[in-house]
Each structure stands twice: as structure tokens, then as C-alpha cells.
Amino acid sequence: MVYTEEEYQQKRPKLMHELSITAHLLDLALQHGAAVNARRVTDLYLVIGDLSSMVDESVQFYWDMITPGTLAEGAQLHFERVPIKMRCLTCNQEFTPPKGTFGCSLCGSDQVRIIGGDEFRLDSIGVECDQPLEMEKGT
Amino acid sequence: MVQVQVVENILSANDRIADQNRERLDQAGVFSINFMASPGAGKTSTILATHALLKDRLRVGMINGDLASTIDADRAAGAGMPSMQINTGGSCHLDAVMLHNALQNFPLDQVDLLIVENVGNLVCPAGFQLGTHLNVLIASIPEGDDKPYKYPPMYRGVNVLLINKIDVLPYFKFNMDYFRKGVEILNPEVVTFPICATSGEGVGAWVDWLADQVKRNRR
Ligand SMILES: Nc1nc2c(ncn2[C@@H]2O[C@H](COP(=O)(O)OP(=O)(O)O)[C@@H](O)[C@H]2O)c(=O)[nH]1
Ligand SMILES: [Mg+2]
Ligand SMILES: [Zn+2]
Numbered sequence: 130m131v132y133t134e135e136e137y138q139q140k141r142p143k144l145m146h147e148l149s150i151t152a153h154l155l156d157l158a159l160q161h162g163a164a165v166n167a168r169r170v171t172d173l174y175l176v177i178g179d180l181s182s183m184v185d186e187s188v189q190f191y192w193d194m195i196t197p198g199t200l201a202e203g204a205q206l207h208f209e210r211v212p213i214k215m216r217c218l219t220c221n222q223e224f225t226p227p228k229g230t231f232g233c234s235l236c237g238s239d240q241v242r243i244i245g246g247d248e249f250r251l252d253s254i255g256v257e258c259d260q261p262l263e264m265e266k267g268t
Numbered sequence: 269m270v271q272v273q274v275v276e277n278i279l280s281a282n283d284r285i286a287d288q289n290r291e292r293l294d295q296a297g298v299f300s301i302n303f304m305a306s307p308g309a310g311k312t313s314t315i316l317a318t319h320a321l322l323k324d325r326l327r328v329g330m331i332n333g334d335l336a337s338t339i340d341a342d343r344a345a346g347a348g349m350p351s352m353q354i355n356t357g358g359s360c361h362l363d364a365v366m367l368h369n370a371l372q373n374f375p376l377d378q379v380d381l382l383i384v385e386n387v388g389n390l391v392c393p394a395g396f397q398l399g400t401h402l403n404v405l406i407a408s409i410p411e412g413d414d415k416p417y418k419y420p421p422m423y424r425g426v427n428v429l430l431i432n433k434i435d436v437l438p439y440f441k442f443n444m445d446y447f448r449k450g451v452e453i454l455n456p457e458v459v460t461f462p463i464c465a466t467s468g469e470g471v472g473a474w475v476d477w478l479a480d481q482v483k484r485n486r487r
Contacts, residue, residue, distance in 0.1 A: 146392040
């Protein structure tokens with residue numbers, strides 16, 4: 130992804146946001162990698178709900194930029210996207226609303242509650258270790 | 269490859285610093301709120317209006333996060349509030365570390381209520397807890413009634429919603445029911461006050477509620 134100066138200035142606020150998220154992500158991966166004496170962190174498994182503001186492509190862009198020279202250099206990011214999930218209080222069904230709308234897509238009711246889509250976590254990492262891992266590691 | 273369980277929020281490191289900020293504020297007996305909104309929604313105006321109505325009851329201070337200028341912090345200082353500017357160095361939001369550093373130098377012993385004006389932005393500040401007692405979103409009428417639907421994370425994470433610039437309602441196509449419906453779905457628990465920061469209309473109700481929160485926190 131290469132931006133012209135104008136595009137960059139336009140996107141910059143948004144880009145800065147993803148940069149700080151990516152930096153936190155790297156810290157987290159390195160910290161958990163070091164905790165098991167990993168030689169390399171090879172994979173990150175992320176679970177991101179559609180109600181959290183994060184652009185996967187931007188995180189990937191920054192990831193490639195800030196990881197060289199670290200334990201996580203070249204590690205692959207796996208994004209599991211979780212759609213917004215709602216429950217209708219009228220017909221009691223669960224549904225995922227089309228973007229920008231909140232009403233029940235089954236019966237049209239606007240009496241709905243959000244039950245999923247806030248996820249914003251690193252679930253696990255894949256590592257290579259010199260010594261086999263001890264499995265009793267507490268969480 | 270060996271898989272290692274993590275199961276941690278990506279911003280958990282920020283949350284830990286936010287917890288420290290809260291502790292420090294509580295130790296100092298300072299109640300704090302984080303004002304978030306788009307640029308121009310009326311954050312600074314609302315801070316000044318809040319101070320004007322509260323100043324006989326509580327000592328109010330402000331910390332302002334801005335990309336470059338000190339205009340807002342100067343306005344607050346001009347109104348007699350202890351105020352401080354955090355230069356965010358181009359960042360689109362404040363984070364817990366920035367507030368942590370600012371608190372090292374802020375005269376906490378001179379205030380009962382600290383209002384943090386976040387960087388004007390409807391996206392980025394949402395995920396970054398600062399450790400304040402309340403997160404407050406200011407939505408203003410000219411922004412349009414569809415903003416909850418377009419910026420769910422921001423509406424989802426706040427304790428208080430101030431609907432500002434109600435004086436201009438007659439001039440905008442703003443469907444309050446549609447707006448409030450979106451808010452209610454995203455955040456059924458949010459406490460809402462319609463206000464006009466410039467005339468002071470509605471600000472009294474917000475300020476009384478806030479003073480009550482400060483009092484409760486002291487007990
Ligand atoms: N009509 C009207 N204008 C307002 C109101 N509150 C703020 N403004 C104006 O909106 C502009 C931006 O306000 P400011 O407080 O600087 O917004 P901030 O960028 O969110 O801090 C200024 O010109 C204010 O005078 C209001 O309640 N009604
Ligand atoms: Mg301002
Ligand atoms: Zn339904």
C-alpha cells in the first residue's frame with residue numbers, strides 16, 4: 130500500500146489509530162512469546178467484532194513495518210471477523226443486520242439488543258520453541 | 269508450530285495504565301471525565317459552560333489533548349480553570365499513557381473535577397480507556413442524526429451522551445427519534461442530556477447530575 134502525500138494526510142488520523150493498535154498487538158505477542166521462551170512467533174490469531182473500529186489491511190500494513198528485527202518478524206496475522214449479532218425482542222430471533230441498519234431483518238421490529246460484535250482480542254499465538262513446551266502453563 | 273493461548277484484549281496494556289490513572293485520581297480525591305466528540309461538536313464550549321455553573325460548588329480543571337494548538341487550554345485557563353495541554357504529537361486520540369504523564373504535572377490538589385478534552389475524533393478515542401470515572405460523548409445536531417449508525421463503537425462505550433446545539437434544531441433535518449433509537453440499541457444504559465452549550469440551556473440538568481456523581485464518588 131503506497132499513498133500519495135495527499136492521500137496520506139487524508140488517511141493519517143485513521144492510520145495513526147491502527148498504528149497504535151498494531152504496536153499494542155506486537156507487545157502482546159512478544160510478551161506471550163517470551164513467556165514460553167519462543168524462538169519465533171509465527172502466527173497471531175485475532176478475533177475482531179464488527180462493532181470495534183479496526184481496519185485489517187491497515188494493521189497488516191503496520192505489522193509488516195514494525196515487526197522486522199523482532200521475535201515476531203514475518204509472523205502471519207489471522208483475522209477472524211465476528212459480525213454484529215442482535216436479538217429481536219419482538220420475534221426473539223437472532224440476526225445480523227445489514228450495514229448501517231439496526232432493525233430486525235426478520236420481522237422489522239426496532240426492539241433489538243446487541244449480543245455480539247464487540248470482540249477485540251488476541252486469542253492465541255503460534256510459536257516455535259527450542260525446547261518442547263511445558264503444558265501446565267496457567268492462564 | 270505450537271499454539272499458545274492468550275485470550276487478551278488487544279489494548280489490555282492500555283487498560284492497565286488506565287487503572288493506575290484511576291487509582292491516582294481516587295487517591296487525590298479527584299473525579300474525572302473524558303469528553304469525546306468530533307471536532308467542533310462543542311467539547312470546549314461544554315467544558316466552559318460546565319465550569320461556569322459548577323465553579324461555586326466544585327473546583328474544575330481541564331486537560332486538553334490537541335494535535336498542535338493550545339487554544340482550548342488557553343480558553344479554559346482564561347476562565348480560571350487549572351488547565352494543561354497534552355501535545356499528542358499527531359496522534360488521533362489520547363491514550364492512558366499520555367494522561368498518566370500529564371497527571372504527573374497537573375495540580376490535582378487544586379481541583380475536585382478534572383475534565384479531559386480528548387482529540388476531536390469520532391472513531392479512535394473509543395477503544396482507549398483513560399481511567400476516568402466517566403466517558404462522555406458530545407453529539408451535536410449539525411453532525412446529523414445518523415451518526416450512531418455510522419460510528420457504533422463510540423456510542424457503545426460511553427456513560428453519558430450530551431446532545432449539543434439543540435438551539436439549531438429548527439435549521440437541520442435531524443430526526444431525534446431516529447437518532448435516539450440508534451443510541452438506545454447501541455447503549456441502553458447511557459444517560460442523555462440535550463444541551464445548548466453557548467446559551468446554557470439544559471446545562472443545569474447535566475451539571476446537577478454531574479455534581480451528584482462527584483458527591484457519590486466521595487463517599
Ligand atoms: N449554535 C451553537 N453553537 C455552538 C454550541 N456549542 C458550541 N458551538 C459552537 O461550535 C463551535 C465549536 O465549538 P468548540 O467548543 O470549540 O468545539 P470542540 O472542537 O468540540 O471543542 C464554536 O463556534 C462554538 O461557538 C451550541 O450549543 N450552539
Ligand atoms: Mg476544543
Ligand atoms: Zn424480529
